[in-house]
Amino acid sequence: MTLEDLLVKTKNRDVSIAIIGLGRVGLPLASVLANSGFKISGIDANELRLESIIKGVCPFYDPPLQENLEKAIASGNVSVVKNISESSLPNIIFFTVGTPSSGGGTVDYTQLYGALEEVSKFDLKDKMIILRSTMPPKTTEDIIIPYLEDKSSLKCGIDFGLAVCPERILEGKAIKELFELPEIIGGINEISNEIAKEVFLAINPNKEILITTLTGGELAKLFTNIYRYITFALANEFAVWSEMYGVDGSEIIKIANHNYDRCNIPRPGFAGGPCLSKDGTFLDNNTTFTSIVSAAWKLNESIPQHIINSIKKIEVNLFNKKITVLGLSFKSGSDDLRNSPSVKLTEILRSIGANILIHDPYVKSTSSLDESLKEADIVIIATNHKEFTDIKDKINNSNAKIIYDVWSMYQKKDFPNSKYLRLGKAI
Amino acid sequence: MTLEDLLVKTKNRDVSIAIIGLGRVGLPLASVLANSGFKISGIDANELRLESIIKGVCPFYDPPLQENLEKAIASGNVSVVKNISESSLPNIIFFTVGTPSSGGGTVDYTQLYGALEEVSKFDLKDKMIILRSTMPPKTTEDIIIPYLEDKSSLKCGIDFGLAVCPERILEGKAIKELFELPEIIGGINEISNEIAKEVFLAINPNKEILITTLTGGELAKLFTNIYRYITFALANEFAVWSEMYGVDGSEIIKIANHNYDRCNIPRPGFAGGPCLSKDGTFLDNNTTFTSIVSAAWKLNESIPQHIINSIKKIEVNLFNKKITVLGLSFKSGSDDLRNSPSVKLTEILRSIGANILIHDPYVKSTSSLDESLKEADIVIIATNHKEFTDIKDKINNSNAKIIYDVWSMYQKKDFPNSKYLRLGKAI
Secondary structure, three states: OOOOHHHHHHHHHOOOEEOOOOHHHHHHHHHHHHOOOOEEEEEEHHHHHHHHHHHHOOOOHHHHHHHHHHHHHHHOEEEEEEOHHOOOOOOEEEEEOOEOOOOOOEEOHHHHHHHHHHHHOOOOOEEEEEEOOOOOOOOHHHHHHEEEEEEEOOOOOOOEEEEOOOOOOOOOOOOHHHHHHEEEEEEOOOOHHHHHHHHHHHHOOOOOOOEEHHHHHHHHHHHHHHHHHHHHHHHHHHHHHHOOOOOOOOHHHHHHOOOOOOOOOOOOOOOOOOOOOHHHHHHHOOOOOHHHHHHHHHHHHHHHHHHHHHHHHOOOOOOOOOEEOOOOOOOOOOOOOOHHHHHHHHHHHHHHOOOOEOOOOOOOOOOOOHHHOOOEEEEEEEEEEEHHHOOHHHHHHOOOOOOEEOOOOOOOHOOOEEEEEOOOEEO | OOOHHHHHHHHOOOOOEEEEEEOOHHHHHHHHHHOOEEEEEEOOOHHHHHOOOOOOOOOOOOOOHHHHHHHHHHHOOOOEEEOHHHOOOOOOOOOOOOOEEOOOOOOOOOOHHHHHHHHHHHOOOOEEEOOOOOOOOHHHHHHHHHHHHHHHOOOOOOOEEEEOOOOOOOOHHHHHHHHOOOEEEEEOOOHHHHHHHHHHHOOOOOOOOEEHHHHHHHHHHHHHHHHHHHHHHHHHHHHHHHHOOOHHHHHHHHHHOOOOOOOOOOOOOOOOOOHHHHHHHHHOOOOOOOOOHHHHHHHHHHHHHHHHHHHHOOOOOOOOOEEEOOOOOOOOOOOOOOOOHHHHHHHHHHHOOOEEEEEOOOOOOOOOHHHHOOOOOEEEOOOOOOOOOOOOHHHEEEEEEEEOOOOOOEEEEOOOOOOEOOOOEEE
């Protein structure tokens, strides 16, 4: 067999695919590819996660994925195992492992090396590797290819194919976006591009394919996320300035954007999560000049403290104050707590002796809304969950003295008996 | 008479309007308002400019404005004078003076104080003042209103009206955008908002009106420009990183944006001009935290030096080298040289002993294209004028050793006999 044969087999969907890492990137992909007719081996070290998937239960909150996954499991196309050795010998291997940030802002490659070790255990001849994790630039050229060539004594591009195809879905919209988004393919050579392309066209024959290089694929993903992160930081910087000048930043941003094509400033609010805040550091760490990214990171990461400082202008000492935090996840409609600014907010508040009660409809371990609001001194609406759009009566009933509305979901007049603050509008 | 009477008279277009400052903001406004039926007195200290306008010749390059101005002059509705005392007593006075940045990055209020002094010479009772210049936040509340109240012994809002209505047109599209763009009105009170509104509705009865406060009006303009400036800086930062990784940044940005709604990264290139680069300093100067704006400013302002550094990697010493700079204005299709990065580029090159020849089809004092290219060692395409899209044969004929394409207008293959560099793609 040759890579040309693999291309033909892929076109006929006559290949089995392994997906290493069944998190929020890998699991939707596994599910969608299984429903596109491929035999899928899902591989993950987390046994609890595997047990959940075998039962057809998505291990995190994502209703459209839940539905898609049930169909995939029922099709019999999916098996999940702990090690690649237990899988049916795959022709194509996706890397969908996490590349989180270590404490110091550098990348933690532990999961990536784990996946490389797994893959090196079996014969890579005429196989195809597709890298879908977010990675610092040159990771593929400087680490992954040398590692695989060294262990296998094979030549990448000749003996086995390889492409960087970064994931760019929004959490909660994974299924829809796997069908609709253009796919970036940065292969080591033409045949690698072709094989990767056929896999994605199996999901949707009309999918747009954008061809680039290995490093181009890595950078395109980082550019995308950093662009968003910077605009969020700028909105927050505008909010802080607006507070300084005693005006309402959210209102001014709305006016600046209104039917003005050249302006598209996001709403001020928390900017965090597992991707946006760390991806910038992948580029920034290699930079000697004053980077916009580091300024943006400093600003977004300081917003929880800024909120506490604003509250302390009214209530000087928060020790023993009962503070209700509504929303713990980093984004609306999600249970994802990774690098959530709301989590950071509660940690700082706890460290200064506040008595914290948390309600998040998507996070199981938290209190109920009614319970969390009981006898609250201060209420902070920290995540813009849709469940929080119409709870002003309940908040008013709590008799809280201060309401802090991070996402400008309400108006001052909604809380006639409390001091109302929002990001971008100080007292 | 009262301000209510002024409102009625404005509705009937039975008012005369003075416009102080006939530059790229004031002159299009004067012309359009004259063509909307108002009697206009244009006031400017620059006599050459006045002479040109009287003859119906727009003193800067802007073909649609030229046409509109000829019509306005022919209507007899426009007079231009050097001092307000020579004007027919106006009911409404626009401030369209420049607020450039002084050397140190703070605002230069000289023209604004000049206009305030002019206005204070005559009776403000029942007049309306509309501030259309870009100003640091609180300029209106902290300087303009106290100044006028002090000199006139009148009360702003009661005795005379006042509103901040920031200009947000693109140079070269002034006429079209004066008709189409929503108008931001931040009046001191309701009656001031109403009078300003009537003036703008005379231009286009369907114009959208967005009401805010005095400081809201000042900030909305600054937010708009800073947002654009930051995204340009980010594109340039991406370009610099791409060069570091040996890939083509413009291509990667194109791929990242392609049919991906969440990403709208501009093209790398020079970011300067009279507005964008200075407006950020109006906010940044009052800030104690690490600002994204200052990082962005540092980055955009360093691009001319970055280009020279890239060229010096090939040609170590530029002393006495003949360098052709194509384009001197800060933007395409314009003759505006204010804070143009291309001007900065030529200044640095001259300071290190290079022999500079400049061609700009919009800047009269520059050489012709053929003349400028003669015996060039290095050609730098510095402004993305449309006239430069199809001159590769002429550039090739010059036998220049190095072509630097700031705006990625060409491809490497277009210059087979030269080293081709672009911003975002080093050699």
